Amino acid sequence: MHILLSKLLRECDQHALWIADENSKALLVTGIEFAGHLLSNRWDIVCTATAIGIPASFSDFDLASHETKFSRIVYPVSKEKAIVHHVINSAVETLEDSGELLLIGEKSSGIKTYAQKAALRLGSSKQLQKHGSDYLSIHRFNASAAGVPLDDSGYTSLRQPEILGGLWSKPGLFGWNKIDVGSALLADQLCAELPSDNTGALNIVDLGCGYGYLSARVAALASSPEQWRIQATDNNAAAIRACRDNFRALGINGSVTAGDAGSEIASDSADLLLCNPPFHQGFQVEGDLTERFLQQAARILRTDGKAYFVVNEFIPIPRKAAGLFRNVNLLAKEKGFCVYRLSEL
């Protein structure tokens, strides 16, 4: 995909918009020629683009917030159908009349179906080209023939899935309509782990917070909630939106910020850190993600602080955490997950 994508991006002028999710990261890291504007729901992608001089904005695929219209939108399709439908729908409001939407994807991405749907929505003909294992679908927007919006599962709206017991969430974030089994296991350990007199001040970090499940569970254990401050952080714009709503709804004392594995959080600032690190990034499994989260946890934690990590049981935390934490204790092993306590003292 990257050869085709870089060729298309090179041909763009400053009126083009590149919608980049995690699958575009590799291209930015190796360097790319692109004169337009990048939009991503990933904080690390926006930072990487900005660092190499590409103007970029961070949002939950909020194309409509751009004041100018674009002559071309280049979009390697995302994994999640609701996002793809939302972007195709938004292209109608964001493209100039006769502007182009370019969809790129491998056969397994559903590109052929998206090409048909985009043609109807944009009032364009269907033009699908094969480039090696990739497909490129080109749509010229015709406002007078535009069709009805695609079903995007109400992409922009927050909602309260019954299973989340009152927490807000939305499509576009990891496991948005379920409680992660590993996270539940980690949260179940916390009651026994917190100081028995838990009325004192505590700075807590929720690293890779998602919609804020771990923050909500730990906040529920506070005897004096005003004494505890929770800083939740995530790379994903949808997660930040949902988590902020949950902090507001639950009256959690703290903040929700965007960062790359907690890059924005001060060193030596946390007494307690909770983390269920991401495993998959885009279509690949990114091997070093767990290590990066462990390194950042070691940086953020105070010397007398404790970090709690939950991971799939086959991830060798004791080996990965060696040299970062003096003590690595297994607290629970259940349902394919392991919960570890990591500390220096």
Ligand SMILES: C[S@@+](CC[C@H](N)C(=O)[O-])C[C@H]1O[C@@H](n2cnc3c(N)ncnc32)[C@H](O)[C@@H]1O
């Ligand atoms: C396994 S989920 C856990 C979510 C949440 N803590 C829970 O327990 O439900 C991992 C989270 O890490 C986030 N994430 C992925 N890459 C990240 C990065 N580079 N920096 C910060 N967060 C990231 C994902 O968006 C996702 O919300």
